Amino acid sequence: MSSVLDGWERGSFSGGGLTxxxxxxxxxxxxxxxxxxxxxxxxxTEFANEVVDAGFxxxxxxxxxxxxxxxxxxYAMQSLLRVCVSREFTSWATGRTSPVIGFLRELxxxxxxxxxxxxxxxxxxxxxxxxxxxxxxDGHVAAPVLSQPSLPFPAGRRRGADLNLSPSDxxxxxxxxxxxxxxxxxxxxxxxxxxxxxDTLRKELGDAFVAVEYPSSTKRDHSxxxxxxxxxxxxxxxxxxxxxxxx
Numbered sequence: 724m725s726s727v728l729d730g731w732e733r734g735s736f737s738g739g740g741l742t743x744x745x746x747x748x749x750x751x752x753x754x755x756x757x758x759x760x761x762x763x764x765x766x767x768t769e770f771a772n773e774v775v776d777a778g779f780x781x782x783x784x785x786x787x788x789x790x791x792x793x794x795x796x797x798y799a800m801q802s803l804l805r806v807c808v809s810r811e812f813t814s815w816a817t818g819r820t821s822p823v824i825g826f827l828r829e830l831x832x833x834x835x836x837x838x839x840x841x842x843x844x845x846x847x848x849x850x851x852x853x854x855x856x857x858x859x860x861d862g863h864v865a866a867p868v869l870s871q872p873s874l875p876f877p878a879g880r881r882r883g884a885d886l887n888l889s890p891s892d893x894x895x896x897x898x899x900x901x902x903x904x905x906x907x908x909x910x911x912x913x914x915x916x917x918x919x920x921x922d923t924l925r926k927e928l929g930d931a932f933v934a935v936e937y938p939s940s941t942k943r944d945h946s947x948x949x950x951x952x953x954x955x956x957x958x959x960x961x962x963x964x965x966x967x968x969x970x
Contacts, residue, residue, distance in 0.1 A: 727765040728789050736784065736833070739825025741811065746783040746790065749775035752968040753838035754866075755782050755831055755858075759849030759946060760936055761789020761795075761802035766949035767848075769877060770957065776959045779968070780838050784830060786811070787825065793800060794950060806850050807876075811942070814850075815875050817885040824857035835863040842866065844964045849873050853887045853920070859904060860895035869908040869924075870947050874901035874918040883918025886927070891925065898927045900931035907963045909947045909956050913939035935959055 731746040746763065748771070756771045758764070774781050783800045787809075788802045807814050811823040827845070833884055842865025845855040852872030859865045877883030886893065900906060905929060910917045924932040937944075937953050947956045 727768045727861070729814070730827040731768075736826075736830055738829030738833070739827075740824065741793065743826065743828040744785045744790070744799070745830075747781065747783070748772070749778075749780045751778040751780055751838070752840045752964070753782065753834035753843035754779045754830065754964060755827070755834065755843060755845045756782070757827070757845065757851040757854055758783065758788070759871075760787070760806060761799045761850060762786075762792060763793045764788075764792065764834065766792055769834065770948050770952075773957060774961065774964070777964070779844070779964060780830065780831065780834070782834055784827070785922065795807070801843065803813070803850075809898040812888060813875060815878070815882065817881055818889060819853065819873060819887070820857045820869050820889045821887060823876065824854060827858050828861055828863070829853055831863040831914075832861070840968055844868065844962060844968055846870060846948075847872070849916070852917075853880050855898050857892055859886055859899055859906075862899070864942075865904060866964050867904070867906050868963065869906065870956075870960075871910050871917055871945055872908070872912055872920055877916060877918030880919075884920060884923045886920060894946060897927060899927070900928045904931065905963075905967070906932050907935065907960065909935045910937075910946040911939040911947065912936045913953070914941065914945050915942075918944060933963075
C-alpha cells in the first residue's frame with residue numbers, strides 16, 4: 724500500500740453485482756468520497772483526510788486506477804480509457820444511470836446503518852461527479868456533493884446537459900430535493916467537461932441546487948477539490964456535511 728494511504732483500513736465491499744476495494748478512516752457521521760480520474764491519488768487522499776479531520780467516517784471505494792498512485796498524464800489517459808469502455812459507467816448515452824450507482828447505493832446504505840444519523844454524505848468528482856445524485860434516490864444520502872460532474876462526456880449539446888440519470892431516478896432526485904434535500908455543486912466556470920449540467924440542475928431542482936462556481940484561471944482548471952484545489956470549495960463542502968449530517 725502506498726504511504727499516502729497509511730492509517731487507512733483497506734477492506735472490500737460487494738453490492739449491485741460488483742465487488743471493489745475500499746479504504747476507511749475516521750469516526751463520526753459517514754461520508755463516501757468517490758475519486759476522480761485517474762483514481763485514489765495523493766490529492767484525493769489529502770482531501771479525504773480533511774473530511775476525516777472535520778469529524779467524519781470516510782469510506783473511499785476504488786473504482787479505477789491504482790490506489791495511492793500519483794497523477795500523471797499517461798496514468799489519467801489509461802484510467803479514462805477504462806471509464807470509456809467499462810459497462811459500469813454510462814460515458815456516452817443520455818437518460819441513463821451508470822450501473823455502478825447500484826453498488827454505491829448499497830455502500831451508502833451499509834455505511835448509514837453503521838454510523839447512524841440522518842444519512843451519509845457523498846462527494847463525487849469528474850467522471851464520478853454526478854454519482855451522488857443517483858445515490859440520493861433511496862434516502863440514505865443526506866448530503867450529496869457534485870464536483871465538476873463530467874458524465875456523460877459532453878460531446879454535443881444533449882450530452883453536455885444530461886445528468887447521467889434515468890427518467891425514474893431523476894424523478895426520485897426531484898422528489899427528495901422537493902422534500903428539502905439540498906444538492907451542492909462545484910465547478911470552474913469555464914470547465915468544458917461540465918457542459919451545461921449546472922443549468923439543467925437549476926432547472927430541475929430549483930433552489931435545492933446550491934451552485935458554487937469559481938473563475939477559471941486557465942482552460943485546464945477542472946479539479947476543484949484536488950489538483951486545482953480551491954480552499955474555499957473544500958471548506959464549503961465540509962460545512963455542507965456539518966449542516967446536513969449533524970445528529
